[in-house]
Amino acid sequence: MELFRIKHDIPFMSYGRLTTAISLVTFIVAVFFLIFKGLNFGVEFTGGTVMELRYAQAIELGQVRTKVDALKYGEAQVQSLGTTTDVMVRLPNIKAKTSAQLSNEVLDTLKKDRADVELRKVEFIGPSVGDELVSHGLTALALVCLGIIVYLAIRFEWRFAVSAIIANMHDVVIILGFFAFFQWEFTLTVLAAVLAVLGYSVNESVVVFDRIRENFRKPQMRGKSVPEIIDNAITATMSRTIITHGSTELMVLSMLVFGGPALHGFATALTIGILFGIYSSVLVASPLLLMLDVSRENMLKPVKVKEEAVV
Amino acid sequence: MNRYPLWKYLLIAAMLFAALLYTLPNLFGESPAVQVSSARTTAKVDQALQDRALAAVKTVGLTPEDVLFDGNSVKLRFKDTDAQLKAKDAIQAAVGDDFVVALNLLPQTPSWLTKLGGKPMFLGLDLRGGVHFLLEVDMKAAVDKSLEKTAGDIRRDLKDKKIRYGKVERVRDTVEVQMRDAETVDVASPIVRKLLPQLQVLDVKEANDNKIVISFTQPALQQLKSDAVKQNITTLHNRVNELGVAEPIIQQQGEGRIVVELPGIQDTAKAKDILGRTATLEVRMVEDDQSKLTDALNGNVPDGFELMNDRGHDGQNRPILVRKEVELTGDNINGAQAGFDDHNQPAVHIDLDSTGAEIFRQLTHDNVHKRMAMILVEKGKGEVVTAPTINSEIGGGRVQITGAMTVADANDTALLLRAGSLAAPMNIVEERTIGPSLGKENISKGFHSTLWGFLAVSIFMVIYYRVFGIVSTLSLAANLLLLIGGLSILGVTLTLPGIAAIALTLGMAIDSNVLINERVREELRNGMTANMAIVNGYKHALDTILDSNVTTLIAGLALLIFGSGAVRGFAWVHCMGIVTSFISAVFISRGLVNLIYGYRRRLTSLSIGQIWVPDSKKA
Numbered sequence: 001m002e003l004f005r006i007k008h009d010i011p012f013m014s015y016g017r018l019t020t021a022i023s024l025v026t027f028i029v030a031v032f033f034l035i036f037k038g039l040n041f042g043v044e045f046t047g048g049t050v051m052e053l054r055y056a057q058a059i060e061l062g063q064v065r066t067k068v069d070a071l072k073y074g075e076a077q078v079q080s081l082g083t084t085t086d087v088m089v090r091l092p093n094i095k096a097k098t099s100a101q102l103s104n105e106v107l108d109t110l111k112k113d114r115a116d117v118e119l120r121k122v123e124f125i126g127p128s129v130g131d132e133l134v135s136h137g138l139t140a141l142a143l144v145c146l147g148i149i150v151y152l153a154i155r156f157e158w159r160f161a162v163s164a165i166i167a168n169m170h171d172v173v174i175i176l177g178f179f180a181f182f183q184w185e186f187t188l189t190v191l192a193a194v195l196a197v198l199g200y201s202v203n204e205s206v207v208v209f210d211r212i213r214e215n216f217r218k219p220q221m222r223g224k225s226v227p228e229i230i231d232n233a234i235t236a237t238m239s240r241t242i243i244t245h246g247s248t249e250l251m252v253l254s255m256l257v258f259g260g261p262a263l264h265g266f267a268t269a270l271t272i273g274i275l276f277g278i279y280s281s282v283l284v285a286s287p288l289l290l291m292l293d294v295s296r297e298n299m300l301k302p303v304k305v306k307e308e309a310v311v
Numbered sequence: 312m313n314r315y316p317l318w319k320y321l322l323i324a325a326m327l328f329a330a331l332l333y334t335l336p337n338l339f340g341e342s343p344a345v346q347v348s349s350a351r352t353t354a355k356v357d358q359a360l361q362d363r364a365l366a367a368v369k370t371v372g373l374t375p376e377d378v379l380f381d382g383n384s385v386k387l388r389f390k391d392t393d394a395q396l397k398a399k400d401a402i403q404a405a406v407g408d409d410f411v412v413a414l415n416l417l418p419q420t421p422s423w424l425t426k427l428g429g430k431p432m433f434l435g436l437d438l439r440g441g442v443h444f445l446l447e448v449d450m451k452a453a454v455d456k457s458l459e460k461t462a463g464d465i466r467r468d469l470k471d472k473k474i475r476y477g478k479v480e481r482v483r484d485t486v487e488v489q490m491r492d493a494e495t496v497d498v499a500s501p502i503v504r505k506l507l508p509q510l511q512v513l514d515v516k517e518a519n520d521n522k523i524v525i526s527f528t529q530p531a532l533q534q535l536k537s538d539a540v541k542q543n544i545t546t547l548h549n550r551v552n553e554l555g556v557a558e559p560i561i562q563q564q565g566e567g568r569i570v571v572e573l574p575g576i577q578d579t580a581k582a583k584d585i586l587g588r589t590a591t592l593e594v595r596m597v598e599d600d601q602s603k604l605t606d607a608l609n610g611n612v613p614d615g616f617e618l619m620n621d622r623g624h625d626g627q628n629r630p631i632l633v634r635k636e637v638e639l640t641g642d643n644i645n646g647a648q649a650g651f652d653d654h655n656q657p658a659v660h661i662d663l664d665s666t667g668a669e670i671f672r673q674l675t676h677d678n679v680h681k682r683m684a685m686i687l688v689e690k691g692k693g694e695v696v697t698a699p700t701i702n703s704e705i706g707g708g709r710v711q712i713t714g715a716m717t718v719a720d721a722n723d724t725a726l727l728l729r730a731g732s733l734a735a736p737m738n739i740v741e742e743r744t745i746g747p748s749l750g751k752e753n754i755s756k757g758f759h760s761t762l763w764g765f766l767a768v769s770i771f772m773v774i775y776y777r778v779f780g781i782v783s784t785l786s787l788a789a790n791l792l793l794l795i796g797g798l799s800i801l802g803v804t805l806t807l808p809g810i811a812a813i814a815l816t817l818g819m820a821i822d823s824n825v826l827i828n829e830r831v832r833e834e835l836r837n838g839m840t841a842n843m844a845i846v847n848g849y850k851h852a853l854d855t856i857l858d859s860n861v862t863t864l865i866a867g868l869a870l871l872i873f874g875s876g877a878v879r880g881f882a883w884v885h886c887m888g889i890v891t892s893f894i895s896a897v898f899i900s901r902g903l904v905n906l907i908y909g910y911r912r913r914l915t916s917l918s919i920g921q922i923w924v925p926d927s928k929k930a
Contacts, residue, residue, distance in 0.1 A: 052749070103744075118746065118748075119744070119746060120745070120746040120748065120749045121743070121744060121745050121746060121749055122742065122743065122744035123742065123743045123744075124739065124741065124742035124743075125740070125741050125742075126445075126447070126738065126739070126740030126741060128447075128740060129445065129740050129741050136873045136874075137873070139873055140869045140870060140872070140873035140874070141869075143869040143872070143873070144865060144866045144869045147865035147866075147868075147869065148862050148865055148866075151861055151862060151865060152862075155858060188878055189808050189811070189878070189881070191878065192808060192870060192874065192878045192881045192882070195866050195869065195870050196815065196863075196866060196867075196870075196881075196885065198866050199862055199863035199864075199865065199866025199867065200819060200863060200866075202859075202862040202863075202866075203819075203822070203859035203860075203862055203863055204859075206855065206858045206859045206862060207826070207855050207858075207859060210854060210855045210858060214851075236833070237829075239829060240825055240826055240829040243775070243825045243829070244821065244822040244825045244826070246771075247768045247771065247772075247818060247821040247822070247825065248815075248818035248819055248821070248822070249818075250764055250767040250768050250771070250818070251760075251764035251765075251767075251768060251814050251815065251817060251818030252764075252814075252815070252818060253764075254759075254760045254761075254763040254764030254767060254814070255760040255764065255811060255814055255815075257760075257763075258756055258759040258760040258763055259756050259757065259760045259811070260752065260753070260756040262437070262753060262756070262807050263756070263757070263760065263807065263811050266808070266811055267811075270815070
């Protein structure tokens with residue numbers, strides 16, 4: 001069985017203008033939602049108290065909401081956790097009360113209403129911790145980008161490094177855009193997923209770049225133009241790209257289906273990241289490479305050095 | 312050409328065997344146990360204790376399945392939680408308050424595995440249930456408290472040396488001692504310097520302003536802060552012991568933060584209450600001058616005094632005026648027990664250490680017929696427990712406090728005093744409570760995600776790549792084994808994000824296998840012989856695999872460095888998984904392919920699925 005029977009190299013680069021336009025538009029839309037809707041930061045970042053409750057029998061969310069609102073703790077959120085019996089209550093920080101008092105009071109109130117409620121999880125985060133997380137998260141992001149740029153610049157050439165990192169930041173921004181648009185909760189595990197996507201997706205660009213480099217060196221490719229060489233590289237790695245991403249996606253989907261609420265955000269971020277990763281590594285990174293005027297000479301110089309070293 | 316030398320096969324076999332051996336302990340599960348450990352340094356855990364515990368268990372008709380003695384604690388394993396609970400009560404009654412008797416879960420790893428160092432991965436709180444706190448030490452309060460104490464020390468010392476001094480008061484971050492004239496400053500200054508060698512002492516001699524200013528030097532301040540954190544950790548240890556937790560984690564994090572993790576705790580409200588309380592006892596003098604009290608009640612509290620409420624036996628609050636100077640603090644308490652006084656009222660009996668006893672004797676000697684207040688300070692707020700009149704000098708260091716309290720109050724107060732006071736109050740800045748049922752659910756969910764994902768990927772690989780697909784699947788399984796074995800050896804704490812990372816690692820690891828398989832196909836498509844296709848396929852794929860793994864590793868390491876808590880758990884597994892997937896995809900899968908194809912006399916074709924050759928190339 002062979003899924004991909006491609007007779008000729010697909011002229012990806014001739015669609016360069018179109019794909020770049022599409023990328024630019026999705027990117028701008030994502031940034032737009034990020035700015036105007038913003039991320040729905042999880043309690044780890046904003047500070048506050050989150051309680052997860054389980055009722056023995058189904059419960060109306062409205063009923064819980066009225067009870068919690070009656071305590072007048074400011075903007076409390078009451079959400080379902082996917083079932084009719086699991087409820088999440090999120091409360092802002094209150095200066096006068098410790099989280100312990102807060103969660104105990106809420107639980108007491110709810111217990112009076114319905115005795116079959118069980119406290120499954122309480123999470124309280126003070127305000128200072130959240131700020132630290134944001135700064136640590138951004139530092140990590142910057143460090144990953146820098147590390148990847150340096151590595152690719154050494155292994156390949158700066159043009160490759162720059163186009164790979166732009167393509168991948170494009171993925172990251174789009175994931176964040178999705179989270180902003182749907183107002184999905186952006187938690188610490190989602191951040192981990194975003195950074196993992198960054199590493200994974202660069203991986204993808206690297207495979208294509210590897211092929212491009214190889215093609216530049218091949219004698220039978222000597223007469224070909226740069227876009228033709230890139231087209232050939234993309235086509236040759238295409239089936240592998242789709243299959244590996246498909247396999248990883250199978251794993252991630254399995255997490256999405258079986259992982260429950262705790263892994264939901266993580267799996268969602270990865271799903272979006274993987275899907276856009278395929279697109280961006282092929283159709284964003286490579287056109288960028290062309291725009292940056294990559295040429296055979298860029299790749300050949302280091303090769304000579306290497307060969308001499310071997311001899 | 313596609314043969315490994317024997318040692319390589321042996322290396323693979325040894326690696327897999329070791330991985331399997333260290334993965335095994337994770338499969339045996341856990342059984343309920345009772346753990347007995349020492350609550351005080353004087354209480355020794357020894358053979359005698361073990362015998363007492365066993366005897367106690369026998370009296371209630373139970374026999375433990377296993378008895379473990381590890382020098383610090385005795386652990387008795389039982390077959391179910393019912394027996395465990397019964398045994399706990401029996402043992403507690405037998406060994407008394409000197410020992411902590413806690414419920415625990417013990418891994419059921421067979422002893423031969425344990426002897427080889429095999430142990431299951433430690434499960435994070437999100438998988439086993441429990442409480443996690445991040446506490447921040449209030450450094451300002453620590454400095455404040457220390458300044459108050461310094462002021463008290465100076466007063467006492469100058470009084471002893473019969474040097475006349477004016478006000479001793481705190482001015483922002485310094486203590487100022489007012490003096491009558493420059494000469495007294497000269498006399499007092501060396502005494503203060505001798506008393507407080509680590510602090511900065513400044514003499515001020517001006518026309519109308521003669522004083523000694525004492526302030527903290529930067530190193531002293533640093534020392535003070537680190538001492539505050541250390542003392543708080545010690546105190547927390549004591550308090551946690553009182554709670555009876557089997558494997559508590561109490562660690563410093565950063566400069567002024569403390570992490571407390573209490574696995575398996577059910578009564579979280581009580582845990583929070585006991586840990587968060589910063590109660591300490593202060594003994595201060597009461598001002599009985601009625602005119603000053605009236606002044607204070609009119610909103611004109613004199614300097615150096617504080618208006619407080621004294622809850623009498625009748626339950627009514629009476630305002631009293633208390634000096635701010637602290638004569639004695641909970642630091643000098645050796646022990647505290649709840650009990651009853653002569654009138655059968657609940658009381659707390661306190662034993663003072665020698666310094667405390669001496670201060671208390673002096674205090675009561677100097678202040679006969681005056682009143683003193685025993686104040687329980689919690690979160691910066693003082694509450695007068697009792698304000699008795701001193702009838703005579705009290706020596707020997709035994710003090711009894713009575714007041715309007717219930718038996719439960721007395722017990723709580725005694726516990727807090729006994730467990731020691733905190734050097735500075737702490738605020739809970741992060742708290743996670745995970746119920747045990749949720750923990751179990753998280754394990755099964757994480758397990759199922761990994762299992763089904765693994766199966767789906769395997770089925771696809773086998774259908775698409777045939778024998779090479781089987782090789783890929785086997786090397787993926789080897790990867791899983793190496794990963795779990797490695798994590799167990801390193802003693803990494805497994806969390807739910809960690810399980811997610813295992814699943815994700817497997818999903819990403821298949822990438823290397825696909826790269827290899829596609830490459831081999833391509834070589835075949837280009838007309839290579841089967842043997843050459845394997846050689847070149849692996850060789851060419853290696854570069855790419857290396858590059859892509861390094862970039863992923865960069866992301867993983869950044870997460871490891873900057874992540875905290877859950878993210879760290881994820882990052883550990885992720886980084887480790889990248890290394891194991893490299894080993895399994897490149898080394899182990901090649902070994903398998905070599906075993907399958909390398910020893911055939913005439914290899915004409917590879918089972919790697921259908922190879923489709925475009926017409927243009929056929930020609």
